Amino acid sequence: GNSVTQMEGPVTLSEEAFLTINCTYTATGYPSLFWYVQYPGEGLQLLLKATKADDKGSNKGFEATYRKETTSFHLEKGSVQVSDSAVYFCALSERAGGTSYGKLTFGQGTILTVHP
Amino acid sequence: KAGVTQTPRYLIKTRGQQVTLSCSPISGHRSVSWYQQTPGQGLQFLFEYFSETQRNKGNFPGRFSGRQFSNSRSEMNVSTLELGDSALYLCASSLEGRGTGSNTEAFFGQGTRLTVV
Numbered sequence: 001g002n003s004v005t006q007m008e009g010p011v012t013l014s015e016e017a018f019l020t021i022n023c024t025y026t027a028t029g030y031p032s033l034f035w036y037v038q039y040p041g042e043g044l045q046l047l048l049k050a051t052k053a054d055d056k057g058s059n060k061g062f063e064a065t066y067r068k069e070t071t072s073f074h075l076e077k078g079s080v081q082v083s084d085s086a087v088y089f090c091a092l093s094e095r096a097g098g099t100s101y102g103k104l105t106f107g108q109g110t111i112l113t114v115h116p
Numbered sequence: 117k118a119g120v121t122q123t124p125r126y127l128i129k130t131r132g133q134q135v136t137l138s139c140s141p142i143s144g145h146r147s148v149s150w151y152q153q154t155p156g157q158g159l160q161f162l163f164e165y166f167s168e169t170q171r172n173k174g175n176f177p178g179r180f181s182g183r184q185f186s187n188s189r190s191e192m193n194v195s196t197l198e199l200g201d202s203a204l205y206l207c208a209s210s211l212e213g214r215g216t217g218s219n220t221e222a223f224f225g226q227g228t229r230l231t232v233v
Contacts, residue, residue: 036224043120043206044146048186089159102210103149103172104222 002027006090006107013114015042015049020077021091021110031092033066033073034104035056038087047075047088078115087111120209121226128231133159134195137228141188141209148173149189149222150182153204162205165190166212192229202232 007022025031036044048057053068059075062077074089090107121140129135141148149172150162161174165184182192188209194201208222 023189043122043226044208045224046221049221091159093211103161103164103174104151104152104159108158 001103002031002092002094004090004092004105006110009112010111010112013112015082015114015116016079017039019075019077019112023073023075023089023107025071025073025092027092027094029094031094033062036063036089036091038089042075044089054108082114082116085112085114120207120223122207122225124228126229128233129197130233131197131199133197134193134202135197135230136191136193138204139190139207139225141190142223145209145211146188146210148188148208149165149208150192151206153227154195158207162192197232199232202230204229208229
């Protein structure tokens with residue numbers, strides 16, 4: 001079945017540091033890939049997505065590139081802020097025949113804490 | 117526009133009881149999915165409803181059930197509650213839940229925190 005593996009956390013950084021959160025996946029076919037963020041006491045918010053190989057998703061300074069050859073979708077940000085402290089989830093949804101299916105398979109989540 | 121609304125936000129139930137959680141999707145969204153979030157198992161897919169029909173189901177026992185109404189609002193029910201059912205239950209809605217592009221983008225509610233004692 002499908003699975004998503006994220007780097008183990010928690011990750012603690014100083015403000016303005018570079019962030020990488022690794023994500024690799026196992027899936028049949030060509031899934032769509034997502035990064036979601038969860039702030040304390042909140043639901044999940046879509047951060048960025050990519051639907052095909054070599055696509056780069058970006059939002060709020062975060063970027064991730066869909067790498068089919070390494071089955072990876074690593075999240076990066078050049079300069080983190082205290083407000084980026086949250087839990088980050090990598091996820092995939094199955095695709096078949098060019099159609100994505102709504103069921104999401106999530107990684108275990110990575111807690112990010114950014115200190116001033 | 118209003119986001120996904122889940123009610124109640126918090127619930128405390130006793131083992132053996134049953135519980136019903138409610139989800140109102142974003143207006144115009146026809147697909148509603150449910151997820152269980154626990155510290156040990158992370159986020160796990162429960163089921164998806166589209167046009168009042170269950171379209172996809174995760175690996176949960178039959179005690180977990182759901183339904184969707186004609187206005188796309190959805191409820192999930194857990195019968196004979198166990199301590200291990202304590203979790204954050206998240207609902208997500210999307211336009212179609214299936215297809216391409218923004219049709220499948222999922223918007224999550226804030227969740228219902230269920231505690232079973």
